[in-house]
Amino acid sequence: MNEAAKTLDGWYCLHDFRTINWPAWKMLPTEERQQILNEYITMLEGWDTTEKAGNGSHAVYTVVGQKADIMFMLLRPTMEELNEIENAFNKTRFAEFTIPTYSYVSVVELSNYMAGDSDEDPYQNPHVRARLYPELPKAKHICFYPMDKRRDGDDNWYMLPMDSRREMMRSHGMIGRSYAGKVKQVITGSVGFDDWEWGVTLFADDVLQFKKLVYEMRFDEVSARFGEFGSFYVGNILTEENLQSFFNI
Numbered sequence: 153m154n155e156a157a158k159t160l161d162g163w164y165c166l167h168d169f170r171t172i173n174w175p176a177w178k179m180l181p182t183e184e185r186q187q188i189l190n191e192y193i194t195m196l197e198g199w200d201t202t203e204k205a206g207n208g209s210h211a212v213y214t215v216v217g218q219k220a221d222i223m224f225m226l227l228r229p230t231m232e233e234l235n236e237i238e239n240a241f242n243k244t245r246f247a248e249f250t251i252p253t254y255s256y257v258s259v260v261e262l263s264n265y266m267a268g269d270s271d272e273d274p275y276q277n278p279h280v281r282a283r284l285y286p287e288l289p290k291a292k293h294i295c296f297y298p299m300d301k302r303r304d305g306d307d308n309w310y311m312l313p314m315d316s317r318r319e320m321m322r323s324h325g326m327i328g329r330s331y332a333g334k335v336k337q338v339i340t341g342s343v344g345f346d347d348w349e350w351g352v353t354l355f356a357d358d359v360l361q362f363k364k365l366v367y368e369m370r371f372d373e374v375s376a377r378f379g380e381f382g383s384f385y386v387g388n389i390l391t392e393e394n395l396q397s398f399f400n401i
């Protein structure tokens with residue numbers, strides 16, 4: 153049997169995409185809209201408390217285009233907690249004015265392609281921990297898409313020997329590293345959890361860097377030969393400061 157890459161797995165991850173039912177939202181009296189927003193803000197403050205305690209992280213972005221209006225990215229130590237947050241959100245009054253459009257379930261993942269030989273427990277390494285249990289950056293922009301590695305005839309990633317895969321991942325990592333300080337990536341594994349094999353979430357203050365990075369990677373063998381991609385979602389951060397104007401009618 154071919155050697156499977158070993159993964160380190162961190163926090164569980166839910167990407168939740170919603171459109172806003174603007175016609176219904178518009179029908180509400182201003183005061184009621186504000187009450188609903190206050191309840192929503194209270195929920196976000198709860199998430200902030202969890203984040204500050206180091207027990208999870210979250211990101212809230214508006215989505216450009218018609219695939220969704222807002223997206224939540226939630227990280228928690230267990231699948232149960234993700235489900236609890238999802239259910240709690242669905243029971244808020246605010247959720248009554250949202251329509252789910254897409255969701256993605258995964259877990260923060262690091263593979264051992266780049267790992268050196270060491271006897272230490274990687275889960276105790278602070279650098280590894282910072283990547284498995286990340287505080288999501290408050291970057292201006294987010295880009296999310298799911299992807300697979302191809303399994304088709306001669307282009308079957310899963311039939312390649314470990315050394316070939318490692319070599320290609322090294323090249324992938326080199327391109328990625330040249331975007332250090334411009335794009336931060338969070339790779340989440342979703343084999344057995346959702347319809348694609350990975351979720352790719354990118355954060356940047358300059359939105360154009362997403363296009364440059366993804367385009368450059370298309371010429372790199374691992375993406376050129378083996379990458380298969382789902383829908384792309386791109387958006388802008390929804391902070392507490394711009395939340396009022398976003399929901400204002």
Ligand code: VOV
Pocket residue numbers: 157261262263264265266299301321324325327328329331335336337339350352354365366369370375379
């Ligand atoms: C922002 C830059 C960036 C950087 C630095 C980076 C580096 C690295 C390293 C070093 C490694 C391997 C070890 C590990 O950490 O797991 C990976 C792993 C991975 N990547 Fe990556 N990647 C980036 C960015 C980055 C992008 C933009 C994409 C999408 C590809 C594209 O064509 O659209 C991607 C995908 C992945 C995936 C799906 C995996 C897991 C593959 C597997 O088979 O297991 N990735 N990645």
